Amino acid sequence: RRQFLITRIYAPKAWWFGFCSSVYSIAGLWAGAALAIYAAMIEHKNVAVF
Numbered sequence: 001r002r003q004f005l006i007t008r009i010y011a012p013k014a015w016w017f018g019f020c021s022s023v024y025s026i027a028g029l030w031a032g033a034a035l036a037i038y039a040a041m042i043e044h045k046n047v048a049v050f
Contacts, residue, residue, distance in 0.1 A: 008015055
């Protein structure tokens with residue numbers, strides 16, 4: 001726990017990079033899930049989506 005606090009205080013850019021990377025990853029996960037649901041709903045009526 002002490003090492004995490006030291007890193008957070010003395011290397012805030014590393015924490016921001018990790019935070020932004022996590023947000024980007026989660027956004028990609030939800031976008032992929034939304035695209036999969038949308039593709040299942042249109043049932044190949046519009047193949048140009050892919």
